[in-house]
Amino acid sequence: MAGLMLQGTGSDVGKSVLVAGLCRAAANRGLRVLPFKPQNMSNNAAVTPEGGEIGRAQALQAIAARAPLHVDMNPVLLKPQADRTSQLIVHGKVRGTLGAANFREARRPLLGEVLESYRRLEARCDLVLVEGAGSPAEINLRSGDIANMGFARTAGVPVVLAGDIDRGGVIAAVVGTRAVIDPEDAAMIHGFIINKFRGDPALFTDGYEAIERLSGWRGFGVLPWEPAVAQLPSEDAVILERGLGAKPGKLLVACPILPRIANFDDLDPLRQESGVDVAMIPPGTPIPAEAALIVLPGSKATIADMAFLRTQGWDIDVLAHHRRGGAVLGICGGYQMLGRSIADPHGIEGPPGEVAGLGLLDVTTVLAGRKTLQQVEGTAMNAPFTGYEMHMGVTEGPDAARPFARLAQGRADGAIGRDGRTFGTYCHGLLAKPGLRGALLARIGAQSDGFDNDARVDAALDALAETMERHLDIDGLLALAGVTL
Template sequence: MAGLMLQGTGSDVGKSVLVAGLCRALANRGLSVLPFKPQNMSNNAAVTADGGEIGRAQALQALGARADLHTDMNPVLLKPQADRTSQLIVHGKVRGTLGSANFREKRGSLLNEVLESWQRLSQRADLVIVEGAGSPAEINLRAGDIANMGFARAAAVPVVLVGDIDRGGVIAALAGTRAVLDPEDAAMVRGFIVNKFRGDPALFEDGYAAIAGLTGWRGFGVVPWLSAVARLPSEDAVVLERGRSTRDGRTLVACPMLPRIANFDDLDPLKTEHGVRVAMIPPGQPIPAEAALIVLPGSKATLADMAFLREQGWDIDILAHHRRGGAILGICAGYQMLGSTIADPLGIEGPPGEIAGLGLLDHETVLGPQKALRQVRGTALSARFEGYEMHMGETRGAPAGSPFALLDGGQPDGGLSPDGKVMGTYCHGLLASGELRGALLAAIGVQSHSRDHGALVDAALDDLAGGLEQHLDIDALLALARGAEA
């Protein structure tokens, strides 16, 4: 049973991208490889062919491996909600909520289910590449851990630790992690990778040797800052705090940064359009009046984020934009916000309640315990698209004959205002379809020049794999995964 686990000295050190790149590099070598993350915490998720959901990072890694998405790739997914609880997803399906009071106890009980998924994946592939979560240095979270060393020891998977040199202090981060780890946990670590290096790697030779000397671990390479990474979708909302606007362009697309924003990679295809500038609008700033299109994104706490939208005065900006004839696209929770009311009588996403929406479409939404999870294809704006649904709740009342899309099989989706300026849909991922994206941009006076978004991401994965082949000792990593000493 061949496997290798990448853990990090902290969050956002590049574990997800490295796993995706290694999956593609090994797949390019002709190996059958699959990704795995025991426990993930993210509001960005993807729908699998077996009718469940997994973190979007694992979806990207599966694409890297040229493998179909499966719920075993991320058996435990936690989706943070508004009231300091998280929706618990196990094997792709909702299994209630976790709060601070029962989080540790509950997650420890999930280890057997994590190991079941691991066993099934291992039987399907030559090699499984595992991504940890956060850092094993968070020893206050070690009891009941299933995301890092708890899993690595239970599954007997060797670990390589990733440090991020771009944030500074990488020598201390790697050596410090070694110092605080329990001896049996430390024994699982067989080496380290230094990631995100800018400049000449020769300048870090002494530092690289110092890490090896302080930790007793061998190095597997120094990965530079690879440009291909910028062309890949990001899972963590922390990236929204950096580079809030893409390159200059004549046409502005604005998206408010809601506290529980979900599946914000829906906007990534727009960022590849040369005539478009995508701006993520942070709290405390108005939505620019010059925006041609406002996108209301998905959310894991629709009522709470609708209230936050009003607190920021964004509702005033959106309604003024509409009066000026501007276009608005609401996706999933954003679609729900465009209606007259959103009710959560059972407390699905937080305390039970009801809130008024923006009133730009004639519908009402009631959240319920059943979650819609499915891959879809259809037609909208006279253009073909494919995507996926992932939502809790039922929306009713949109005028007959004015859906935004017609799904294959004849089911209507979403709503469209009489003037065609306000559009709402439950379909995530539809902007990745070049035909639909071109139709949407044409409606705001922009000609689309971008290639198929899926092809762009696939090419970026190949470029990433090429960079890792050049800068990592992949032969040694492969030997370690197979149980041979590197």
């Protein structure tokens, strides 16, 4: 079967988007295509139909391929819990916790399971498109690697290297990769793509030819900056550090950037509303008093992020906002923070302990039991929605008698405060459809544009694929992968 791997000259050079665009281009050509990432590190994840979890980027790529999500698409997922520890997810299920010191050795045995997933995908399709992680030029991480060349060489999958010209230095990035990696690794790379070009491509002709000459690799094209990419969810929290500045005349929705923020793509549909400005609030910055809605996002380490929220003084900002009549929405970990307390008696997230929450909802949370992973649908604010749950813990209390949502699975979800302005839910992705998003915005005095965000994402993938067909040698990439044209 056919396979092709895209690796990058660094993190955030656009590998995830390039694989998604190629998935859609291949699907539009009538190929059965599936995405694959051997090892991912992200707190943005998606739930598969069988009740596992994979990186958000692979979920987007599956949508691009018009294929159901499956745990084989991302067999190893690391979810950072602290600066030196990550939760290890293998084939969609929690397998334990890894520290930075033991990760290199712990990952070696995982290569076999990674290859098993890849071979299963191969058997189901015409083409597997593989995304690398970080860069193969990180030669300090090469020993025991399962994410880049360690996988490519073992699986025999040819590689194309992607470089981001928007950040500058792309000639050195591509040629420098060739210079520092092992010759046998370099032999796996058959070409390069220049990504995110702005302006007239003719101005880069000399640079493009220089890369070909100095690296010995052929170019597969220069992809221009594609505005439709802004409609796609981002997996990498790096995007939050760039600031999503306030827009004059918009109704403000504020979300603090917690150290272990998770599934922040929940906010993407709000960001696309013409009458709304979503401001991601960085550490050291107060939550603006003019915010109409504060969203407390998901968290991979709720107790630690609750403590961080207090050190930033954001607890004072949230409570002051609430006293002024503002609305607050807590999603997953953010829901837990809105309650009276969060207890972790078994040390699931870190040392056993308990912390006080914000007390805006009369509920308490105990982090115990099995992790809930399931796709859901239901009704909230008299509007239907679809989404997914991905959380540890049980939240109970008087305010849970006023649930935020009624799920089709026959149970209630979340809580609404007595004031009718404080909402907590365990459901991610619930704002993608226009009904519930419109109802929420109406509560804070805004009118929704009424779009379906899932449809917007699908249209953006088509636009991206069309741009790639015009500017990249797709025939050459497919031939390299082994697809018979």
